Amino acid sequence: MRTLLLGTLLLILSPLVLAEEADTEVEAQVIADLLALEGIPLPTERLDDSDKRDEIERAIYRQLAEGPRPTEGASSEWFGQSIDWRAAAPADAQADTLGVWMLPIRTERFVQGSLEVTGLERFSAYLAGDKLAASDGKLELALPAGTHDLWLIHTGPAEDAEPSLSFQGKTEADRLTIQPGAPAWVTPERLTNAETVNAMVISPDGEQLALRFSGRSDIADLDIARLEIRRTDDNEIVRRWTDNVPSSIAWSPDSRTLAVQQGNNLWLYPNEGAPRLLLANQERLGGWQWHPDGDSLIFSWTEEAEAANEQRRRVRSLEDRWAGFRNQAQLFQVDVASGLIRPLTQGEMGVNLLDVSPSGDRLLIQERIIDYAAPPHSLWRLSELDMASLETREIGQFRMLGGALFADEGYWLLSGPGLPGADGATTGEDLTPNEYDTQLYRLSADGEARSVSRDFDPSINEAHRLPDGRLLISATHGEGGMLAVFDPRRSRFEEVETGVEVLEQFVASEGSRVKVAVRGSDANRPQRVHLIDLDRGQREVVLDTRDTEYRGVELGPVEPWRFVNRDGIEIDGRYYLPPDFDPGETYPLIVYYYGGTMPVGRAFTGRYPFNLWAARGYVIYVLQPHGTIGYGQDFSAAHVNAWGRITADDIIEGAEKFIAEHDFVTEDAVGNIGASYGGFMTMYLATRTDMFTASISHAGISTLTSYWGEGWWGYGYSGIASRDSFPWNNPELYVEQSPIYSADRITTPLLLLTGDSDTNVPPGESDTMFTALKLLGRDVELIEFPGEDHWILDREKRYVWWDTIIAWFDKHLKQEPEWWEYLYSETE
Structure with missing residues (x-):
C-alpha cells in the first residue's frame, strides 16, 4: 500500500x-x-x-x-x-x-x-x-x-x-x-460575506467617527448590518445600532447633535438629552446635510412618476429608457426648532445639490438638460441658488460635469480635459482627449475656466473643500488611488500617505486641526480604515479586516511587472501567484485587462476576484494597456476612436513578453478574460490572434453600431470613445472594429457570459457572436444569468458565475473538463 x-x-x-x-x-x-x-x-x-x-x-x-x-x-x-x-x-x-x-x-x-x-x-x-x-x-x-x-x-x-x-x-x-x-485559502463565501465598512461619517470637530458595516452569515441566512460611532482619540465605541440601522447620519456644525435617518423617519440625537423625532413617515427622503448655521437641514425629496398608460409607453428621450428617470428629486429645507419644511427648488427636471457655501447663503445645484447637439450627448446646467430670495443664477452649461464647489472667488469645477474655452487638454492636435480623464478647473463667477491640473497625470475623482480653502483630492493614479492636498495659493498638489493602495472613501473634519478617515485595500490585503492627522502626517489604524475577517487565511504574493512596448512606452501591470506557489512548477496563466477606460485597480476584491483565481491554481497577469486614465492625457487619448487597435497591441505584446520572462507559465495554457469594454476586447483579440488557449467575454460588445443604439448608455459612452464618429460618417470604424464582422477568424474556444437583463451592454451583443460562431462550427458557449443586469449582484448567482469562469479555464487550460461537465451537463 x-x-x-x-x-x-x-x-x-x-x-x-x-x-x-x-x-x-x-x-x-x-x-x-x-x-x-x-x-x-x-x-x-x-x-x-x-x-x-x-x-x-x-x-x-x-x-x-x-x-x-x-x-x-x-x-x-x-x-x-x-x-x-x-x-x-x-x-x-x-x-x-x-x-x-x-x-x-x-x-x-x-x-x-x-x-x-x-x-x-x-x-x-x-x-x-x-x-x-x-x-x-x-x-x-x-x-x-x-x-x-x-x-x-x-x-x-x-x-x-x-x-x-x-x-x-x-x-x-x-x-x-x-x-x-x-492555513485556509480565500473562498467565494469569505469574499462576499466578510463584514466590511461601506460608509463613513466624521464629526466636524473630528472627535467621533461613524462606521457602517455590512456582511452576511450564510449559516444563519442573515444579512448583517450595524452602525457604530467611535471616539477618534482612543477608538472606543460610544454608540451602536444593530437593529433598524440608520441609512444615513449627519452631525451638526458644532458636533453636538446627530441627525439620524431610520427608515422614513428623521431623528435628532443631541449629545445630552433625549432623542427627538423631527420628521415622521416621509417616504423617499435622502441626501441630508446640515446648513452651516446649525438651525436647519437641507435634503432631497423624490417624487415617483406614475405610469400614464399601462398599455403603452412613449419614450420621450434617450434618457427616458433609464429606470427612474421620470422621478423628480427637488431640494427642501427643514427647520430644526419647528419642524417646518420649505421647498428650495422646483422644476421639470430633478436637482442635485453639489455644495453649500461656507456662510450658508448660497447653494450650488446641478440640473440635466436634454440636449444631443454635441458629444457626449448630455448637458448639465450649473446654477447658484440664493437662500434668501430662492432665485437661481445660471453659471454655465457643461457636457461633462463631475462636481463643483464654492471657491474664495468663483468656483472649483471637475470636468473633462476638452472643456470648451478652457486650457485643460495637453494632447497634441493629432489626439482627441479622453473626457473621462477628469481635470480640476478654477471657474470665475462669469464662467471662465482655467485648468489647475494640466501637469497632474492622475485623473481626479472627488474634491472636498477644507476650512482654510485648500482642497482634498482623491484621484485615480495608475493601478492605485491617491489622496492629495491642493494648495490654491501655490497651485501645488501634495500627496497624502493613506496606507492603502486603493481608496474607497475619505471623509474630513472641519476644525483647524483636520482629521481624515480613509477606507481602502491593497491587491493582497483586505480592507482597512485609517485615521490621518492631515497636517502632522500621523496615521493610526482604526480597523483592519485582516485581523477580523481573514484570520488564518493565506494569500498568494502579488508582484509588479511592467514592460516597454514596441513604441518605447512603459506599460504598467502586476501578477498574482497561488498561495502555495512553487517556482519550480508550471501554472496556467489568465490575462485580464480593463473594461471601460478605468484601470484595473489594486483593490483586494471585486467582481473579478484575482486572489480567488490564484487560490484555484492560476497565475493572473493584469496589465494596464493604452487607453486607460491615470497615466496622463496622451496615454488615455489612445482610447478615443480606436476601439481596440492600440489596446490589443499592448495586450498581445504584454502577454507574449510575460510568458517569455516567466518560466512558471507556459504558452499553451493561457486564457484571457474581460468585461464590458473588456468583453469587447476579448472578442476583438480573438479576431487578431490565436495565442490564447481559451477566452471569456462577459457583457462584451460584438457590434459597435447595435451597442451604440441599443445600450441605454451606449450613445453617451460612444460619444467619448467614438467622439464625432457615427455609423453614417465613419462606417469603417463601426465595421472594421466590430468583432462580428471578423467572426470567421476566431478559432479560440470562447465563453460568452451575460445577464439577460443587461441594459448597458444588451445580451443581444453576446447572442450575435454566439449565432455567428455556432454557424461557423466553432467552440463557443453562452451562459445567461436570469434577472441580472450589467453586474451579477445576486449572491448565489455570483457564486455560479465565478465557478463558471474557472470551470471553463480548468477545462481548456488544465485539461480538466469535469467541473464544467458537472455544472453544464449535455442533458441540462
Missing part, C-alpha cells in the same frame, strides 16, 4: 499500480486523522429527543465556523468549561458525548465523490454555510480546487461500532487531502 504523511494525517490511498488500470474500481481513501472537539456539555439524550435539534446544531456550527479557525490545542468555551481541539482518529470518538469534527480539506483540482460516515450514532454535516443531506451515511461532495472546511456534529459511536470516514472518488484523480493546522 502507498501512504502519504501530511502533518498529523495519515491517508491510505489506492495502490499506484491499480490506479493505472482503466477497468479497476477506484479504491476509497481512508481518512485517519482530523480535528476533534469532544465533551461539549450538552446531554446527548436530550438533544436526540429535542425538536430543536437542527437549530441547536446549526447554532453550534455558526459559533465555531464564524470564529477563529480551529487548530490543535486551541480552546473553546462552553458554559464555563474550556475544551481543547485535538488531532484525533475517527475511531477515538467519545461515547455519549456531543462532539464536533472539523476536516480542513485541500483539493488540487475539482473533486467529486462521496464521503461515507459509519459507526456514529447520529451526525449532521455542514459545508460552506449549508447543511449537507446524507443518504445511507454518504455525503455527496463536489469541491473545486482550494481549501474547504467540512464540519461534522455527532453524538458519539453507535453501539458496538467503530466510527470511520472514507472518501470514494469518482475517478483516481478525485482525491482529498486533510491538513490540520494548515
